[in-house]
Amino acid sequence: xxxxxxxxxxxxxxxxxxxxxxxxxxxxxxxxxxxxxxxxxxxxxxxxxxxxxxxxxxxxxxxxxxxxxxxxxxxxxxxxxxxxxxxxxxxxxxxxxxxxxxxxxxxxxxxxxxxxxxxxxxxxxxxxxxxxxxxxxxxxxxxxxxxxxxxxxxxxxxxxxxxxxxxxxxxxxxxxxxxxxxxxxxxxxxxxxxxxxxxxxxxxxxxxxxxxxxxxxxxxxxxxxxxxxxxxxxxxxxxxxxxxxxxxxxxxxxxxxxxxxxxxxxxxxxxxxxxxxxxxxxxxxxxxxxxxxxxxxxxxxxxxxxxxxxxxxxxxxxxxxxxxxxxxxxxxxxxxxxxxxxxxxxxxxxxxxxxxxxxxxxxxxxxxxxxxxxxxxxxxxxxxxxxxxxxxxxxxxxxxxxxxxxxxxxxxxxxxxxxxxxxxxxxxxxxxxxxxxxxxxxxxxxxxxxxxxxxxxxxxxxxx
Amino acid sequence: xxxxxxxxxxxxxxxxxxxxxxxxxxxxxxxxxxxxxxxxxxxxxxxxxxxxxxxxxxxxxxxxxxxxxxxxxxxxxxxxxxxxxxxxxxxxxxxxxxxxxxxxxxxxxxxxxxxxxxxxxxxxxxxxxxxxxxxxxxxxxxxxxxxxxxxxxxxxxxxxxxxxxxxxxxxxxxxxxxxxxxxxxxxxxxxxxxxxxxxxxxxxxxxxxxxxxxxxxxxxxxxxxxxxxxxxxxxxxxxxxxxxxxxxxxxxxxxxxxxxxxxxxxxxxxxxxxxxxxxxxxxxxxxxxxxxxxxxxxxxxxxxxxxxxxxxxxxxxxxxxxxxxxxxxxxxxxxxxxxxxxxxxxxxxxxxxxxxxxxxxxxxxxxxxxxxxxxxxxxxxxxxxxxxxxxxxxxxxxxxxxxxxxxxxxxxxxxxxxxxxxxxxxxxxxxxxxxxxxxxxxxxxxxxxxxxxxxxxxxxxxxx
Numbered sequence: 018x019x020x021x022x023x024x025x026x027x028x029x030x031x032x033x034x035x036x037x038x039x040x041x042x043x044x045x046x047x048x049x050x051x052x053x054x055x056x057x058x059x060x061x062x063x064x065x066x067x068x069x070x071x072x073x074x075x076x077x078x079x080x081x082x083x084x085x086x087x088x089x090x091x092x093x094x095x096x097x098x099x100x101x102x103x104x105x106x107x108x109x110x111x112x113x114x115x116x117x118x119x120x121x122x123x124x125x126x127x128x129x130x131x132x133x134x135x136x137x138x139x140x141x142x143x144x145x146x147x148x149x150x151x152x153x154x155x156x157x158x159x160x161x162x163x164x165x166x167x168x169x170x171x172x173x174x175x176x177x178x179x180x181x182x183x184x185x186x187x188x189x190x191x192x193x194x195x196x197x198x199x200x201x202x203x204x205x206x207x208x209x210x211x212x213x214x215x216x217x218x219x220x221x222x223x224x225x226x227x228x229x230x231x232x233x234x235x236x237x238x239x240x241x242x243x244x245x246x247x248x249x250x251x252x253x254x255x256x257x258x259x260x261x262x263x264x265x266x267x268x269x270x271x272x273x274x275x276x277x278x279x280x281x282x283x284x285x286x287x288x289x290x291x292x293x294x295x296x297x298x299x300x301x302x303x304x305x306x307x308x309x310x311x312x313x314x315x316x317x318x319x320x321x322x323x324x325x326x327x328x329x330x331x332x333x334x335x336x337x338x339x340x341x342x343x344x345x346x347x348x349x350x351x352x353x354x355x356x357x358x359x360x361x362x363x364x365x366x367x368x369x370x371x372x373x374x375x376x377x378x379x380x381x382x383x384x385x386x387x388x389x390x391x392x393x394x395x396x397x398x399x400x401x402x403x404x405x406x407x408x409x410x411x412x413x414x415x416x417x418x419x420x421x422x423x424x425x426x427x428x429x430x431x432x433x434x435x436x437x438x439x440x441x442x443x444x445x446x447x448x449x450x451x452x453x454x455x456x457x458x459x460x461x462x463x464x465x466x467x468x469x470x471x472x473x474x475x476x477x478x479x480x481x
Numbered sequence: 482x483x484x485x486x487x488x489x490x491x492x493x494x495x496x497x498x499x500x501x502x503x504x505x506x507x508x509x510x511x512x513x514x515x516x517x518x519x520x521x522x523x524x525x526x527x528x529x530x531x532x533x534x535x536x537x538x539x540x541x542x543x544x545x546x547x548x549x550x551x552x553x554x555x556x557x558x559x560x561x562x563x564x565x566x567x568x569x570x571x572x573x574x575x576x577x578x579x580x581x582x583x584x585x586x587x588x589x590x591x592x593x594x595x596x597x598x599x600x601x602x603x604x605x606x607x608x609x610x611x612x613x614x615x616x617x618x619x620x621x622x623x624x625x626x627x628x629x630x631x632x633x634x635x636x637x638x639x640x641x642x643x644x645x646x647x648x649x650x651x652x653x654x655x656x657x658x659x660x661x662x663x664x665x666x667x668x669x670x671x672x673x674x675x676x677x678x679x680x681x682x683x684x685x686x687x688x689x690x691x692x693x694x695x696x697x698x699x700x701x702x703x704x705x706x707x708x709x710x711x712x713x714x715x716x717x718x719x720x721x722x723x724x725x726x727x728x729x730x731x732x733x734x735x736x737x738x739x740x741x742x743x744x745x746x747x748x749x750x751x752x753x754x755x756x757x758x759x760x761x762x763x764x765x766x767x768x769x770x771x772x773x774x775x776x777x778x779x780x781x782x783x784x785x786x787x788x789x790x791x792x793x794x795x796x797x798x799x800x801x802x803x804x805x806x807x808x809x810x811x812x813x814x815x816x817x818x819x820x821x822x823x824x825x826x827x828x829x830x831x832x833x834x835x836x837x838x839x840x841x842x843x844x845x846x847x848x849x850x851x852x853x854x855x856x857x858x859x860x861x862x863x864x865x866x867x868x869x870x871x872x873x874x875x876x877x878x879x880x881x882x883x884x885x886x887x888x889x890x891x892x893x894x895x896x897x898x899x900x901x902x903x904x905x906x907x908x909x910x911x912x913x914x915x916x917x918x919x920x921x922x923x924x925x926x927x928x929x930x931x932x933x934x935x936x937x938x939x940x941x942x943x944x945x
Contacts, residue, residue, distance in 0.1 A: 087529040100528070107522050109529060204756075208528040212755035242533050242758055313752055317561045320572035321526050341565070363563075363750035368581055372752065376582075 020045050025078070025172045025226040032076050039077040040068045042172070046079065046123060050170040058145050059164040059171075062092050063124040073119025074233060080115065081171035083162045084125040085132055086217065087206035088112055091122060095208050096140035097130045098347040099328045109206020110241065111175060111217050111234045118233050123171055126161025130349045131319065132177055132210040134158050135185050135421050136411060139351040144408050147190060149445045153405040156189030158182040162220050163190045173221040173230055179211050180307050181400075181425025183218035184437035188400035188449025191439045191476065194220045195227045195463065198456045199432035200245045202231075203238030209318040211311035212243075214429040222476075224438060224466040231459065247457045257289050257465045260393040264296035265424055269402040276441025276448040277399045280473055287472045292393070297427075299385055302378050304419065307426040309362055309375035316359025319352070379430050386431045390455060395465055398424055400437040400449035427453065434459040436466045439475045447475065484686050486710055488652045489644035490702070491680040492659060495610065496541045496636040497673050498666075503609045503636035504532030504575065511631035512674065516615070524634030526570030531756045534559075538636040539760055542586055542607050543770040544666040545638055549602050551590025553762045557606075558583045559754040567628055568611040576608035576639075578751050586638075586760065592662070594646075594654045601643035607760075610635040644682065644690075649710065652681065653703035660699065665802065666774050681705050681730075685713035689725040693737045696730045705730050709737055781805045788812070790823045797827040803842045804831060810846045811853065818853045825853065829869050839873055848878035855880040860931035880928065890925065894936045897921055898944055914941065 018041050020028060031037045043066035054060050061084050071077035082088060085095045087105035089112075094100045108116065129139040137145040137160025145160035147153040148168035155164045159176025163186030166174050176183040178196035187194025196218045207217055217234070221227040238244045266277055285291045324331045324344025333340035348356070362371045390396060403421055428435035433453050440450035450469075454462040502509050505523035522530035546553055560578040577585040590602035612633035616623035640659070646652045656679065663670055663677075670676040679702050684690040691713065696705045713723050728737040781799035785808065786792060798804045804826045811822040833839065852859075852868045859865045859880065872878045897920050898905075905913045914937065921933045 085529075087527075093528075095528075103528070105522075105527065105529065107527070107530075205531050206529040209756075240533060241531050241756075243756060314755055317563050317573050317750070317752060320563055320565070321528070321570065323565060323572060325567060326570070327528075360750065363752050365748055365750075368751075373582060 018042075018045050020172075021169050022222075023172075024223045025221060026223075026229060028078070028172060029074075029076060040066075043068075043077070043079045043121075043123070046169070046171055049168070050124065050165070053148075053168050053170055056146060056151060057148055057164050057168050057170070058127055058143050059161040059168065060124040061094055061096060061127050061142050061161070064091070064122060066121055066123060071119045071121065073117065075115065075119035075121075077119055077121060078172060079121040079123035081123050081126050081162055081165045081174035082112060083128055083159050083174070083176045085128060085177055085208040085210075086112060086175055087208065088122055088125065091125060093125065093208065094142075095131045096128045096142055097349065097352070098141045099322045100208075101141065101329070103327055105206070107206065109217075110203035110238045112206065114234045115175075115230075120233075124165075126159070126165055126174060126176075128160055128162070128176075129158035129182075130352050131208070131315070132158040132179055132182055132215070133315070133351050133355050135181065135419070136406070136408075137161070137164075137186060138408060138411075139349055141349060146408070147405055149190060149447075150405070152407055153446075154189065154408055154411075156186035156401065156405065158186075159194075159218070159220060160186050163187055163192060163194065166190070166192050166220050166222060173219065173226050175234075176218050176220050177207055177210075177215055178218040178429065178435075179215035179311060180422050180429050182215075183220060184400050184425050184435060184449065184451060185421070187220055187437045188439075188447070188451075189405040191447035191449075192220055192222055193224050193227050193436065193438045193466070193470075194218060194449075195224075195231060195436045196428060196434065197231060197235065197459050198245075198247055198434045199429075200241075200243045201236075201247045201434070201457075201459055202234050203236075203241040203244045205238055205240040205244075209314070211314040212318070213314060214307070214311060224436070224463055224470050227436075228460070228463040228467070231463065235459070245457075247459050249460060251460055251464060255394075255464075257395065257468065258393045259284070259289050259291045259395055259397045259465075260390060261291060261293045261397050262295075262297050262389075263293055264300060265398040268423060269399045270404065272404065272443045273399050273402060273448050276443060277450060280440035280448075280450055280469075281397070284469055284472055289468075291397070294389060297385065297389070299378070299382050300423075303382065303426050303430065304423055306375045306378040306382065307422070307430060308358070308419070309371050310379065312355045312359035313362045313372050313375075314359070316356045316363060319348075319356055322348070382427070383431045386427065386433070387455070394454065394458075395462055396451075396453040398451050398453070400424060400451040404443055404446050404448075424451065432456040434462045436462050438466050438470060440469070440473055442475060484714075486647050486706075487644040487682075487684045487690075488646040488648075488706055489682040489690075490640075490642045490646070490652065490655060491682070492640040492642075492656070493610075493637050493678045493680075494545070494640065494663060494668065494670060495673065495676040496538055496638065496668065497670065497676050498541055498668055499535065499537055499636055501535055501537075502634035503535050503538050503607065504634055507634065509635050511635070514631055516627070516629035517631060519631045520633070524570075525630050526572075526633075532575060532754070534757060534760070535636060538607060539586075539762075540766070540770050540773075541636075541666075541668070542605070542638045543762070543767065544774045545640070545663065545668070546587040546590065546605050547767075547771060547774060548662045548666055549590035549592055549605065549640070551587040551602055551605055553587045553767065554584040555762055556584065557586050557760045557762075559607075559757045559760070560751045561754050563750045566611070567626060568614050568633070570612065570630065570633060574609060574611065575754050575757070577606035579604055579606075581751050581753075583751070583753065586762075592642075592655060592658055594651055594658060596651070596654070598645070598651065600645040600651075600655055603641045603643055605638055605640050608637050608639060609633070610637050644684070649703045649706035652706045653699045656699035656702050661778075665778055667802070681709070683709040683713065685710055685723070686717055688713060688717065688723040691723065691725065691737075692727045693730050694727055697732070701730065701732060704735050705737060708735060712737065785823070788819050788823075790820065794823045794827045797831065798823060801831070803834075807842055807846055807849065811850060814846065814850050815854070818850065821853050821856060822849075825856075825869070829866055830873070833866070833870055833873055837870075837873075842873060843875050848872040848876075851878055851880055858928070860928055864928060890921075890929070890932060890936055891940075893924065894921065894933070894940045898937075898940055910941075914938075917941075 137157035162174035167190035441448035585606035
C-alpha cells in the first residue's frame, strides 16, 4: 500500500468503506518512518502501533505529537538533555481528546529545544533535515512534526506555535500549518516556553485535514484558565475580503516576493476581494516585544529544571553554586541565552524598562491590528521572508534566524488564528503564504485557506 | 525617641476551612498523612501543568479582609516570585504583588489591640504554601533531604502590617487578637499545627530593620521580639551597626540566627503569572461573603443587646457564630420569640452542644420555632430538652399538644376515676394517683402530664 499524497480524510473514508484497514495505514507510516528517520531525524521516539481495535472519529489512526506535549507513559523530552528521560504521568488535554476520539500516538517529534528556535537545528538529538532537500533546515521549532508529514512519516501531527513554530516549518516543508487562536486549544500539558503567546497547532498535508483535527481538540478546558470556546460552525460560501500589507511582502527575498504576488493575482482573478495597505505602523517593534515577553516567561518557566527532579545525575563538590552551574549546563546554548535574557529583563531596575514596555507594546500592536483588519476577513502575507537555509548556515549569524521570525510573531502577539499554506514553488522548495484573522475567527481562516488551496493547486498530485 | 522599638509583622495564615488546595483539586488535609499522597501534576509543578484558581479561596480570604476592615481591589493579579529552594517545585511561588503594575487582594485595613492602639494593615494577599523538607535526624547528619509535597499549594493569606507595634507584648497581642478574629470566621488556626506563621520585623532606635523568619504562634512572636530587641540594643550600646538582614528563629534555644550572605538586596524577579486571569471582586461576591460572615463578635453582641436581651446572654450567644446565626434566624421568623430564643440558646442548646459534642446546628430553624412557640405548654424541662435534642440531631419536630385547656380533659379524668373506683378505693393516695395517671398518660400523652396532674389532684380531692 502506498498512501503518499493521501489526505487524512480520504484515508478515513477508505477505512469506512472497508477498502483498507487501519492496521495497514498505521503500518505504512510506521515503516516509512523506520526507513527515513535516520536521514530526516523527525522522531525522537517512534512507537510501533498496536492493533487493538479503537472506535471514534480517528478510527485508531496513529499520529505524530511534538515532544513538548505531555504523553502519559511516553518520554517527553522537549529535545533537551534536561528532560531526556522524563516520562510524564499524565496526558496533555489535546492528547487525551485525540485518544478519546480514536487516535493513537505514532511517535514524539524532534524540535528546537524547549521550542526555542526557528530552524529545527537547536535539538539535543540533532537537527531535523528537510525532506525536500536533506542539506537544508526544516524550519522550527515544530521541525519533526512538519518533516514527518512532508515525508509521509505521519498522516498529520500536533505542534506548538509560540512565534511561528508551526507555520515556519510548514512553509519550509511545503505543507499546511495552523496556529489556532490563543486559548482555542487547551495548553494543559504543553510544556511551557512562553505561556501568554503559545498554543498547540496542527500540521497536515491539506487544510481540510487540519480543520478536521482542529475541531477534535478545540474548546474550553477547565484545567486551562486561558482556554475558550471558539465558533466551530462553518459559514456558507463567501467571497473573502483579504488585506495585504505591502511592507511585509517587501521584507521578503525576491524569489519569495515573486511567488507571493503571483498567488495574489490568482486569487484576485478567482473573485477574492484583495486590498493593499502600505505598512503596519509598529513593524519595527514586533520582534523586540515578542522576544522580551517570550524570554521573560521562559526564564521563570525553566527555573524548575534545577537538576533535582529532572536531568542526568549531577556530580558536584557539594557547593551549591557549583551544583547549580553543572545542573543548568544540560541546557543547549540557545536555551541558556534566552534564560539569561529573560532573567536580565525581569531583574530589578530593568523590569519597567523592558518587560512592562513590551507588554504595553503588545497592547498597542493588538489595537493597531484590530483597527486595520476591520472590514476584512483576513490578512495575507508571506510566512517566511526567506527560503530554507543550509543546516549550520545561520548558527554563525543568530540574528538571521531571529529576523526570519518577523512575519510570524504578529498573530502570537495579537492572539490571532494564523495559517501557512504553500502558495508557490521555487526549485525544490515552496513559498508559504500566511492568513491571519481576528481572535476567534479560526474556522473563517481555515475556510479561506481551503478556497485558496483549491485555486492555487500548488501541490496538485490529483490524489487528495 | 532614640530607644524606640518598631515591630511590623507578616502573618501567613492557612485557609484551613478549604477542602482543596489553591490551584488544584488535591485535598488540603495533609496533617498526619503519609508523605506525597495529596499531590498532582499541578502542585508538584510538573512540566506542562497549569494552575487554576480555587474560587472558594478568594471568598475565604475576603472574609478575613472584611474582618480586618481592609479594602479589596476590584482587580488583583497573581505574580511569579522566583527563588530556588527544594520545597518549591516550580522554583517560583505564585503569589500576589503590589508593585510592577500588580495589586494584592486588599489594602489598608486595621486591627485594634487590647490596649486600644490601632495597628494598620498595609495589605492582604493570597499565595501558595511550599512543600516541606524533612531531614532524618538533623539537617547536619541527614543523608538525604526528603521532600513532602502534601503541603505544596495549600492556600495561604499573607497579612502585612505597618511597623506600628512598639513592644513584644503588643506583637503578641496582635497575633492573639488576629487568631480570635480568624476563628470568628471559622478559621481556627489553633486547631492546626503550623497554620499561622509569622515573619517578624524589628528595628531598634531608628536602626536597620531585621526580619526574623518563620515564627509560629503568639508566644514565640513575643519571645522573638524580646530577643531581637535585646540583641540590637546590645549592638547599639557597643556601637556596632545593625545591618538589614534576614534571621531565622530557633524555637528551642529561643534566639535568632543570622543567615549567611544576605547582605545583597533580595531579587525575586516578580512577573505576572500568565496562566491565571486576574481576580475580579464583584459587588455581588462581596455581598455574598458579607452575608456569610455576619460581622465581628463585637457587632453581634451589640446587635443582641439592642434587642433588649441582657448582657450575660448576649455575651454567650455572640461568642459562638452558630448560636448567633440561629438567634438571628428565629428572630426573623418570629420576633416575639427573641427573648425565649436567647434563653434557650444560651442555656439548653449550648449545654446540649457541649454534652454531645455537636459541631453544627441545623440550618433549618422551623423545628426550633415550633418548640419555642409551644414552650409554655411543654409539661416539664426534661421534655423540652428532649425536643431540643431532636431538633439539633436534625429530626423533624412536632410538639404534640392535643389538650389546650382543663375543660377538655375534665370529663375524661372524672370518667377514669369512676370506672376504676373499685380498684382504687382501698389504695393509698400516692398509689391511687400513680395508677390513674398511668391510664391518663396513655390516653393523652406525656406532654399533657402537667394539666393531668392538676386536674386529677382536683378531681381526687373532690372524690370520697
